[in-house]
Amino acid sequence: MNFHRILLLIVMLILIYPDRAAPQQNKQEPSAAIAALIKAAELGDTKSQFVLGSYYYFGIRVFQDYAEAMKWYRKAADQGDAMAQLTMGGMYANGTGVAQDYAEAVKWYRKAADQRDTDAQYNLGAMYANGKGVVQDYAEAVKWYRKAADQGDAKAQYTMGAMYANGKGVVQDHAEAVKWYRKAADQGDAKAQYNLGAIYADGTSVTQDYILAHMWWSLSAAGSEGQVQKMAAKERDKVAKEMTPQQIAEAQRLSRRWKPKKAK
Secondary structure, eight states: OOHHHHHHHHHHHHHHOGGGOSOOOOTTSOOHHHHHHHHHHHTTOHHHHHHHHHHHHHTSSSOOOHHHHHHHHHHHHHTTOHHHHHHHHHHHHHTSSSOOOHHHHHHHHHHHHTTTOHHHHHHHHHHHHHTSSSOOOHHHHHHHHHHHHHTTOHHHHHHHHHHHHHTSSSOOOHHHHHHHHHHHHHTTOHHHHHHHHHHHHHOSSSOOOHHHHHHHHHHHHHTOOHHHHHHHHHHHHHHHTTSOHHHHHHHHHHHHHOOOOOOO
16 A cells, blocks of 8 residues: 555545545544545445545544444445556555455455556565466566556566565666666665665676766665665765875765656
C-alpha cells in the first residue's frame, strides 16, 4: 500500500474543505461533515468511499477501525477504483483488518495493476518474485516490474536493475542493469545510486571511474538513512583513499551540481 499517495489525497481534501478538519468527538454521533461523507459513500460515490475508508484506516476525524476501513475500501474497489484495489491488496498482504491472505492480495493487486497503477504493478511483481499467493515465477515478476518501470517508477527501475544484474527472470546483462540503475538513480533512488557507485568503482561492466563512484556514493549517503547511508559513506571514504585531491574535488563538485530528474 502506498500510504504517501493516500495521505496526499486526504490532505488535499482537507485543504479544499477546511471546515471538515475538526476530529469527531463521539463515535455514536458523527460530525456533520463525516455524516455527509458517509451519505455520499452510501450513495455509491467511489471517492467518498475511498476517503472514508482512509479516515477509518488512519483514524483521521474518526476512531481508527480497520474493519470499517476494509468495508469502505471494498465498496470502492468493487466499483473499479484502482487506489482502493491497491489498498485492499496491501491489507490482505499484511493481514490488516482481515486474516492475512496472499492469494487475495494478488487478486486485488492484479485488478489495480491492470489499470496501470504502478504501485500495484510493482507489488504484483514482488508477489511473483517471492512466491507469495502464486507460484514463484521470476519471469512474471520481471513482466510486472517492467510495466511499472516503463512508467517511471523508481523502485521498479531499481529492481529491474537488480534482476538483470543477478539474471533472475531475464538473461544476466550488466549493461541493462546499469541502464535501469541509472534511471532510478537519476530520480534519487539511494539504493540505485549505491549500486552505481559500486559498479564504477569495480569497473567490470563499465569503465572504472573513481570520480563517478565517489559521486554516486556521496549522493546515496546524502539521500538515505540507516544501513544504506552507513555503507555508502563508508565506500565513498574508502574510494577517496585511491583518489587524488583534484579527483575528490571534482567528485564533490559533481555531487553539488546533481539534481534529480523527473521520470520520462
